[in-house]
Amino acid sequence: MTARTDTPADLRAPYDRRRASRILSGLARPGLFTTRPRQPRDRAFVYTSTPLRPDPGTHLTYSQRLYLERFMRPCRAAEVTSATHRMTWTDSAGIPNTGFYRDDGLGPQVPIAVRETVLALWQELGPGTELDDRISALDPAARGVLAGTTTDHEPIDIFRVGIESAGRALAQHALLSAHTPYRTAAEFACGMRDSNIFAAVATRWFWELQASTYRRGMIPVRLAVRPDGTIHYPEQTLTTLRAMKDATIGDAHRVMRRATAEEGMSTGEAIAHYHDDLDLISRQYALLSPGERPSCLAAAAHRVDGENYSVLPVVVGRFVDVFTHLIAECEATTAPAGPEAADDIPVHAEDRVFYVPDMTCKHCVRTIGGVLESMGIEVADIDLDSKRVVAEFRSPRNRARAFEALRDGGYNPVGESPETTRTDPRG
Incomplete structure (x- = not known):
């Protein structure tokens, strides 16, 4: 989730997915990544692991089941694979992370190595590169197209988010590794690349589905093995993914039709008024022309310098390497x-304060407050700028349970300010 609001300038900017994709391709060629000496980082990590507890009668947790029922129609529970464990660790940049793995899969090293790969590639996009020079020379009209079409306006942020989504795809599909011929994490990553699974995610999924299911440790696909040893989505998976995508597009269009046709709002007024209904990603679907299918900006191919060029294979190839x-x-x-938290131990004053590094907008504030209040926990303050939350926990066990509930929603609460440990992941 990206913290931003729609300004009048945003709403006047042209919405043109094909042109935005061409602009990004022009920026990425002839080289998106600049190989440079990597920052020396400690690659030894200590993680905590917590088993996921499914609801009775299902293999899904409450959070997974609720998200499935509310936002993934017509996907069925039988089509979803869940992680068996949630893990938390601090990466080499000092940033707290949460990931998921299965005990019959490739293990906890995959989420950790995925995160380290993201940090390494972000460094390769850093200042002083040829990419940085090309971005600086981008004309205002091109910037306007990116502002009007993408959720993340700045080109460097768009590329960074693309790298992170490649990592999510790898870590999430690793939950299915037991159903593939690949027996090591490196083999699995190469198999995903050679089987074009990254491209399938980019073109078949819709963005919010990947981000939200990843945060909950679930994946709504199956993998089948071809005779040549590569893997692919079976037809039922493709059908379900298309239906979920169509349902999301339909929801966005219904909100816009109600606002513009029935309530007489302009497009800008509708997006501003129904911001929560449309969210940040569905906003882009709401602006699609009738009958137009959303295309992944990185997956589209363009003629650049007389050759076909697409950003996605470049990102995937470097990521896997x-x-x-x-x-x-x-x-x-x-x-x-650690020792088991008890219900009869008082909570110290400092334990009432915690931080949520990935709280980025007012929607997050409402979600976090709602989770705590639903557990009978009084929320004294939530400050978006500092990521600081003050809540009246009844006991250390009550605090631990609240943290678990927040993690079920995809957030990573930490007991200390992220500013005390966080370093700049851009290098």
Whole structure:
């Protein structure tokens, strides 16, 4: 989720997915990544692991089941695979992370190595590169197209989000590794690349589905093996993904039709008034012309300097290359279990304060407050700028349960300010 609001300038900017995709391709060629000496980082990680507890009679947790029922129609529970464990760790940039794995899969090293790969590639997009020079020379009209078409306006942020989404795809599909012929994480990453699974995610999924299911440790697809050993989505998976995407587009269009045709709002007024209904991603679907299918900006091919060029294979190729090196360097050990929290121990004043590094907008504020209040926890203050939350916990066990509930919603609460440990992941 990206913290931004729609300004009048945004709403006047042209919405043109094809042109936005061409602009990004022009920026990425002839080289998106600049190989440079990587920052020396400690690759030894200590993580904590918590088993996911499914609801009775299902293999899904309450959070997974609720999201499935509310936002993934017509996907069925039988089509969803859940992680068995949630893990938390601090990456080499000092940033708290949450990931998921299955105990019959490739293990906790995959989410860790995925995150380290993201950090490494963000560094390769850093200042002083040829990409940085091309972005600086971008004309105002092109910037206007990106502002009017994309959720993240700045080109560097668009590329960074694309890298992160490639990592999500790899870590999320690793939940299905037991159903593939690949037996190591490096083999699995190369198999996903060679089987064009990254492209399938970019073109078949819709953005919010990937982000939201990833945060909940679930994946709504199956994998089948071809005779040549590559993998693919079976027909039922493709049918379900298309139906979910169509339902999301339909929801966005219904909101816009009601606002503009029945309530007499302009497009800008409708997007501003129904911001929560449309959210940040559905806003883009709401602006699609009738009958137009949304296309992934990175997946579209363009003629650049007389050759066909697409950003997606460049990102995927580099991501897999770096991941296969870093997975061998990352050492993951489990943190020793701490003492069981008790219900009859008072909460210290400092334990009423915690931070949520990935709280980025007012929607997040309302969600976090709603989760706590639904558990009978009084919320004294939530400050979006500092990511600081003050809540009246009844006991350490009550606090631990609240943190678990927030993690079920995709947030990563930490007991100390992220500013005390966070370093700039851009290098």
